[in-house]
Amino acid sequence: MFCLLLLTACKDETTMPSPVAMNAESTGYFCQMNILEHPGPKAQIHLANYPGAPLFFSQVSDAVAYLQMPEQADTVTATYVSDMGAATSWANPGETNWIAADTAMFVVGSSSKGGMDAPEFVPFSDLVKAQAFAARNGGYVMSLAQIPETSIASSSTPADTDFAARLHALSNTSGD
Secondary structure (H helix, E strand, O other): OHHHHHHHHHOOOOOOOOOOOOOOOOEEOOOOOEHHHOOOOOEEEEEOOOOOOOEEEOOHHHHHHHHHOOOOOOOEEEEEEEOOOOOOOOOOOOOOOEEEHHHOEEEEOOOOEOOOOOEOOEEEOOHHHHHHHHHHHOOEEEEHHHOOHHHHHHOOOHHHHHHHHHHHHHHOOOOO
């Protein structure tokens, strides 16, 4: 028993990085635009190889898509999303009201559009506020782990869909 306690005490405990407040220098990873100029919830992803310099996302759905990308090879150390239950408005989601994405409740499939005018996953720390939002705007309340891949794919913008179609067409072209 003593050995087990000793091993537990010596275990390397990695602390999660803290969220970073948004400011005028915070630009979206995909769009490279100042995210403060766009309405709706935001996200930030911290990577092991870039401590203290998170990737910001103009939409939470973009961050969820990033987490699912097979090309994403760095270790994610933390993911934070705007708590829309603490936001002053849709236009002003807040610069510092971050919550850990894995503890948030998301409204998926609502009529609300995110910062890039695409379908959005709307995060809340309070289940009752998430349910009230879903009752007003449609959609379903679920955890991050419950968001289906089909919802992630359907949150892409028309430009992304066009790009995917062109890429698919190129892959069907014979290179002989």
